[in-house]
Amino acid sequence: MTLLRLVAGRLRPHRALLASLVLLQLVQTLASLALPALNAGVIDHGVLRGDTGRVLTGGATMAAVTLLQGAAAAAATYTGARIAMGVARDLRSEVFRRVQDFSARERARFGTATLVTRVTNDVQQIQTFTVLVLTMLVAAPLLCAGGLALALRQDVPLALVLLLFVPVMTGAVGTVVLRMRPLFRGMQERLDRVGRVLREQITGVRVVRAFVRD
Incomplete structure (x- = not known):
């Protein structure tokens, strides 16, 4: 929770990019959830009935949705990486300025090796955590809610297992x-x-x- 508060406090300058990220993740999730339904439509109404035109139309639609999903995923990853790098940059600058205000006694108490680790490796870990949160944890609730809704629509007793x-x-x-x-x-x-x-x-x-x- 402390790490989440630390990151959340430095996401405010990136509100525009965050809004874009959520929108891209929503598009990616909707495209992912639409592909199984499109595939089922191609099989039920095209393959089983021998309707070649329906198969080609459904296949083209699936290809377009797949391209849209890939583009949204790539753009979301790029946006998340930019936000994470901005957070790491600000945090590294804050830590560096704070260390500059230390007295000689404080620097000796912490040690140079510890201070170097705080500015480099620790900030890198926070940057990696931010990327994971923005790329995976944002999409996971959307995908979970959408998948659960589709499962309930198909078969309620079986969906209760989820x-x-x-x-x-x-x-x-x-x-x-x-x-x-x-x-x-x-x-x-x-x-x-x-x-x-x-x-x-x-x-x-x-x-x-x-x-x-x-």
Whole structure:
């Protein structure tokens, strides 16, 4: 939740791109949901009846819808990436300016390796998370609602199975995310140690070269 609040607070300057992203995801979702119905129409009214004209017309319609879906998906991914890069840029700038205001004692307490990790790897992780949220988590509720509506339209008793599996899948994904949090925190601490050791080695190389020259 803290990460969501952190990202949400920096999405406000990108409201126009966010609106475009939601519209593109809606188009992509509608196209994805329309393809099975079009395919069923081609089989039921074209293939089974031997109507070649209906098959060609339905196939052309499916091809057009597929191209529309691909274009909307590509544009949504590009828009989401632009928003995520803008969020990362702003966040990196804020962290850098904040570190510049630290006193020498504060910088020594955190350590150079930790501060470098915060500005580089941590911001990169937030950027990746933002891309996933904007490209996948925005489309998932739309696709879920549309798929559930189509399933209820086709067969209500069978569609009720989805109402059972959706909470189960949500709980499973939530459990995986909760189990990953301590692992991710440990990975960040190890990155700090790697950065510190690498800086010590680079500094040691300078000392050795100075000693050899002397």
